[in-house]
Amino acid sequence: AQTVTQSQPEMSVQEAETVTLSCTYDTSESDYYLFWYKQPPSRQMILVIRQEAYKQQNATENRFSVNFQKAAKSFSLKISDSQLGDAAMYFCAPNSRPTGNQFYFGTGTSLTVIP
Amino acid sequence: NAGVTQTPKFQVLKTGQSMTLQCAQDMNHEYMSWYRQDPGMGLRLIHYSVGAGITDQGEVPNGYNVSRSTTEDFPLRLLSAAPSQTSVYFCASSYSRTGTGELFFGEGSRLTVL
Numbered sequence: 001a002q003t004v005t006q007s008q009p010e011m012s013v014q015e016a017e018t019v020t021l022s023c024t025y026d027t028s029e030s031d032y033y034l035f036w037y038k039q040p041p042s043r044q045m046i047l048v049i050r051q052e053a054y055k056q057q058n059a060t061e062n063r064f065s066v067n068f069q070k071a072a073k074s075f076s077l078k079i080s081d082s083q084l085g086d087a088a089m090y091f092c093a094p095n096s097r098p099t100g101n102q103f104y105f106g107t108g109t110s111l112t113v114i115p
Numbered sequence: 116n117a118g119v120t121q122t123p124k125f126q127v128l129k130t131g132q133s134m135t136l137q138c139a140q141d142m143n144h145e146y147m148s149w150y151r152q153d154p155g156m157g158l159r160l161i162h163y164s165v166g167a168g169i170t171d172q173g174e175v176p177n178g179y180n181v182s183r184s185t186t187e188d189f190p191l192r193l194l195s196a197a198p199s200q201t202s203v204y205f206c207a208s209s210y211s212r213t214g215t216g217e218l219f220f221g222e223g224s225r226l227t228v229l
Binding site for chain 1: 126146148150155156157158159167171173174192197203205207212213215217218220222223
């Protein structure tokens with residue numbers, strides 16, 4: 001099984017400010033994909049952003065961006081201009097080949113947004 | 116669009132009882148999977164399938180059984196429930212069989228085993 005570490009069980013951010021959630025993982029593969037998922041209080045898991053390991057450019061989706069450091073096996077999520085609706089659990093999930101059909105999730109970071 | 120539908124959403128069982136969690140998707144996804152979510156442990160893969168007639172074990176398969184007779188359905192069976200199986204269960208599907216695509220999740224099923 002792949003090891004995924006989210007070292008921040010809880011984080012908080014002021015509304016409109018920026019916050020970064022960290023994720024490190026352990027894989028011997030060179031070709032893989034990394035995902036961040038959001039789980040709001042409704043419990044529904046939603047994809048936030050996806051990064052392909054072979055791409056050097058960091059992925060961006062509106063206010064969400066990643067800082068992908070392949071050599072360090074680090075995949076952090078930056079949320080800019082935080083909004084109240086960003087309050088949720090965030091899970092990092094790398095997926096590596098050749099066992100690409102097994103996702104391993106981190107333990108999650110609970111994000112609180114302070115008005 | 117229904118997406119991924121899980122039933123039931125809540126269930127209470129007694130130790131030793133059996134039950135089936137149903138999962139259906141209408142996106143024609145080849146890949147389907149079951150996860151359990153426990154406090155402080157994230158999501159852990161129980162079983163997965165890359166197509167009808169093909170299933171395989173994930174990280175925590177013991178005590179669970181699956182089958183995949185159609186592309187749409189992927190039920191999870193608990194043959195003899197134990198308190199350790201108290202958890203929230205998620206079914207997820209993907210258009211990618213090789214891990215390149217996102218997972219689409221159901222709303223989850225909360226199971227309590229007394």
